[in-house]
Amino acid sequence: METHRTSTRRITGIQPTGHLQLGNLLAAVRPMVAGQHDVHTLAFIADQHALTVDHDPARLAGLTREAAAILLAAGLDPVRCVLFVQSQVPEHAVAHYLLESTATFGESRRMIQFREKAGGQESVRLSLLTYPVLMAADILLYAGVGQDVEVPVGEDQGQHLELVRALGRRFNRRYGLTFALPRGVQPGSGARIMDLAEPGRKMEKTNPATAGVVFVLDPPDVVRRKILRAVTDGDRVVAYDPVTRPGVSNLLDILGCVLGRSATGLAGEYQTYARLKADVADAVVAVLEPLQRRFADISGDPAELARVLAAGSERATALAGPMLAVAQQRMGLLPVAHADAR
Ligand code: AQP
Numbered sequence: 263m264e265t266h267r268t269s270t271r272r273i274t275g276i277q278p279t280g281h282l283q284l285g286n287l288l289a290a291v292r293p294m295v296a297g298q299h300d301v302h303t304l305a306f307i308a309d310q311h312a313l314t315v316d317h318d319p320a321r322l323a324g325l326t327r328e329a330a331a332i333l334l335a336a337g338l339d340p341v342r343c344v345l346f347v348q349s350q351v352p353e354h355a356v357a358h359y360l361l362e363s364t365a366t367f368g369e370s371r372r373m374i375q376f377r378e379k380a381g382g383q384e385s386v387r388l389s390l391l392t393y394p395v396l397m398a399a400d401i402l403l404y405a406g407v408g409q410d411v412e413v414p415v416g417e418d419q420g421q422h423l424e425l426v427r428a429l430g431r432r433f434n435r436r437y438g439l440t441f442a443l444p445r446g447v448q449p450g451s452g453a454r455i456m457d458l459a460e461p462g463r464k465m466e467k468t469n470p471a472t473a474g475v476v477f478v479l480d481p482p483d484v485v486r487r488k489i490l491r492a493v494t495d496g497d498r499v500v501a502y503d504p505v506t507r508p509g510v511s512n513l514l515d516i517l518g519c520v521l522g523r524s525a526t527g528l529a530g531e532y533q534t535y536a537r538l539k540a541d542v543a544d545a546v547v548a549v550l551e552p553l554q555r556r557f558a559d560i561s562g563d564p565a566e567l568a569r570v571l572a573a574g575s576e577r578a579t580a581l582a583g584p585m586l587a588v589a590q591q592r593m594g595l596l597p598v599a600h601a602d603a604r
């Protein structure tokens with residue numbers, strides 16, 4: 263049995279909607295790896311969340327394996343942590359239905375991300391509306407009474423976490439105390455990595471304009487080129503101010519995240535944008551190159567990767583199964599029966 267400094271559980275999901283990018287790595291994956299000795303870490307590839315928009319099935323399967331291999335290559339220890347693929351633990355989908363029967367249409371429709379992604383389109387998948395409820399299932403299945411559960415959330419996920427807490431609270435009130443309410447925590451340094459070509463928007467794996475997105479598996483020369491061409495501004499003084507100087511501040515944030523230093527402190531050390539960009543490129547390549555070598559080894563052995571994920575889903579099922587059974591029984595559903603049971 264692995265021991266950790268605290269009994270806290272930390273739950274993080276990564277959606278395989280595209281190739282993982284630098285923002286995912288610096289703000290989600292690296293802090294997860296750094297914290298794995300302190301807290302019980304549950305990390306899953308949220309492949310069902312990627313079904314909420316039109317997708318190519320073969321690509322989704324490939325991106326799911328790729329994301330898992332990147333987590334391992336970044337240093338996630340699958341013995342110390344529970345690493346699994348969401349759809350391989352069917353308890354998530356079953357608990358999703360139970361919680362859908364707790365949630366209301368009105369509160370799901372009010373989610374900002376739904377309004378943004380649905381954006382007035384006629385044909386929107388129902389799962390896009392209900393995916394924050396699946397997120398509630400992803401978390402509450404591991405949040406038994408008395409359990410301390412934390413969820414790293416970026417600022418755009420805050421509203422979803424509030425919904426998770428509201429549904430847990432409502433379930434407890436209606437059916438009896440069943441779930442602990444999770445806490446939201448700031449992931450890593452809290453820095454939001456912005457697009458290098460459009461520093462007014464977040465770096466995103468699904469952005470079709472890839473010039474400003476550094477993908478974790480981009481070759482080093484591509485990484486350098488994207489960083490050296492990052493949009494800054496006409497002001498020649500290196501200073502940290504994300505509001506008025508988003509481009510240069512983003513470069514300082516990236517460097518700060520990689521080196522574990524404050525972006526403001528780093529600003530004082532640079533006289534020119536060229537020097538800053540060169541150092542950011544070197545620092546990012548120094549993180550990505552060894553990760554990419556480990557990734558090549560891991561993805562070169564798909565049978566072993568499948569075995570690691572199968573072991574992870576067994577461990578997740580051992581935690582989620584009893585929790586689901588309690589929730590079902592509290593709602594008045596009969597326990598799963600076996601014909602040969604006497
Ligand atoms: N640019 C970013 N800066 C800081 N953190 C980021 N995250 C994502 N982009 C940035 C964090 O990465 C974690 C996993 O994200 P996700 O896969 O669940 O989905 P996301 O937040 O929607 O990530 P993307 O890359 O922006 O994907 P798409 O394009 O699908 O929307 C989360 O902790 C997230 O905050």
